[in-house]
Amino acid sequence: MKNIALVINAFHKNKVEATNLSTLQLAKELNSRGHNTIIVTDHKPNLPERETINGVKVYRIKMPFTDKINKLLFTLTGIKKVEKSENIKFDVIHGFSSSPLLATRTIIGKPLQKVKRIHTLKSKTKYSKTYLASPILNLLSKVTLGSKSIEEVITKYGTSKSKIKYINSHIDLNKFKTKSKNKSKNKKVVLFYGPLADRKGYKYLVDIIPRFKDNTLFIFLCKHSEAFKENKKKIDKQLKNQTNYKIILDEKNLIDYLSEAHITVFPYPNLDATESNPLSVIESMAMGIPTITSKLPETQELFRNRKDILFSKPKNSIDLYNKVSELLTNKELQNNLSKNGKSRAKDFDVKLITDKYLELY
Template sequence: MASESINKKKGKEEEPKKLNIALLTIGFHGDFKEATKITILTLAQELQRRGHHPIVISDKREETPEFEILHGIPVYRKAISKLFQPFFIFHHFFSQPLALKDVEKKENMQFDVIHNFSSAPLLALRGALARSLSGNKHCALVHTIKSRSKYQLGSTFLARFLNVADAITVHSICIKDELQRYGAKTEKLHHIPSHIDLQQFVPMDKQHHRQHHPELGYTADDLVVFYYGPFTKRKGTEYLLQAIPLVWEKNPKIKFLLSCKKQQLSEEYEQLIAELGICKGEQAKNLYILFSPDHIPPYLNMTDLVVMPYPELIATESNPSCIIESMACKVPVITSNLPELKEIFASIPRLHDALFFEPKNPQAIAAKILLLADDASLRKKLADAGYRLAQGYDLRKVVSEYEGLYQRIMAKIKS
């Protein structure tokens, strides 16, 4: 009995500590269509489900409150003095650390982990400032780089600044190698991929969803090509639009379903669509632009092929969620021949010829669409291989990796 009591006590002592975790980011507001916000939110929700206490700390904008609960997660925001707001770097450097100090006071607690998200290595200093202002000067500090920054001050050339963190996580080996080359310490770099919720993105019956959306007019025999995401240059939407008439020259029956937020269909893209003539005449019925669907999986599952025409991966996750989500739904994906994207599919080199097209090349995009449209067997091979790869990006698996990293850093600091 004494031995049993000791074992129970020992087991209880070894139970991992439930952590207070600050997630530092920018632009975290109520619109959760953007991939980076979705991944931070779902990370917070899964950490919360495991008994931890995550709090998102962001910058304050005019339309956002200083505090709110978003999808079950506490979100604090702080505006800095209007004197500094016009200066981008001041706003993004000071607002979250100052908010973190306030949060600890309001919540009567101290953070065990500060997890800082920014594509700019220079903003690792934001995390360091937050730790210096925290009541717990020995909390773990993690910096995650989700993509390449579009700003000069975000260059990987400034990678040495990342060494102020206890750990640096990246979604791509390409970026990891580049950061290491520019001075980030090897022992601090960790490759942890982006994540999606594999319980939400699952294969579904194609015909069922086509029948439930009669407004689209799709029949069982239609071949539907899908793109979803913002209409912007960083996503390469213009190259896909330019490819559509080239596809129709060879196969006028192919349908295109494009999805974005209404406000993202700018005058520039409306003009391009008008110039291409793809919304006029008989062919107009084969192009449908869907605005802000509440739930993407049903639309994904009614399509035959997803096209993601990235010109480069700047200000876009190096493991783009759209690609992983499509694969998880067993929908074949074709995309640009870029190092980070090739890394996702590195284990299936035999399918690279079908998968990739030259970036910024509408003719190459059209040729790949036509190739896959004519070959159901090849589409199935891509879909099956992609589905297997998507399992490695599961939310629960990735959060376990972060959880383990937090615990290892804390143990090292304690020792």
């Protein structure tokens, strides 16, 4: 048995964000195998300093600094606090972030003591200047990545290639199973889900809606975000004469909506600050739903165009319209993407990915 600290910032109980959910999934899987896994995060107002979520202990570390400094340094005292409270010694400190600078948290927990230090860079960071901190990644046991595009940047700024290990992000395949539910024969359902945020590219899908008749229904299944109300107003204004779309704020019934969808569309402009292995895409594929996403360096590493998935040009509403139209009418393409996509998604199962992390621990 190993004592494992999973280090992440802004772990909110009700924040439905990919990195938070996947961290909790990993902790649960590790615990199911007999390990003692604890999530260590920074303190947030109105949230308890200690609680248990789905059987996983979560410690939120309070420090007397600004939020930005706390986010960087909370493990300096936090790891020792948890060890003392739990009467344990951590064998592994595994941190998660987009920015290399935030690997500082993984390094300064239990300084100068023998412990495995793993850090996962989940995506490209939108704070490009923090790549100057890439040399500190050489102080870790390993850095795990899901994309070569991240490796290109961090090695350019000084991270040794010998420190890098490729491990994909994960999903719970037991949750994302094909559900026997009759899809509407009268309407074709096109589903987008995630935050209604510019970085998700929803506006490119909005642009094409007027070109479809009422027998195609576009559903935007949204997670709560600061921009939700404002962006919903913009969409409603742009589509004021349209009746073939719905914007739904629902974070609990994703599987039901996926089961009704004929296709899913994720038109990312880029994957900065979004997981380099986009989990929404993989979840959709796992359920056998024909999926469209943007042709980006990261997605081209993961998927085969017209075999696993259908690519559209990023930031290009005309091409997106053509791809959505094609996929809705091409049964052979639908069947191929459904079958191959479902098979490809198995490579991202949390059980398989946990095996790979345990090899590093």
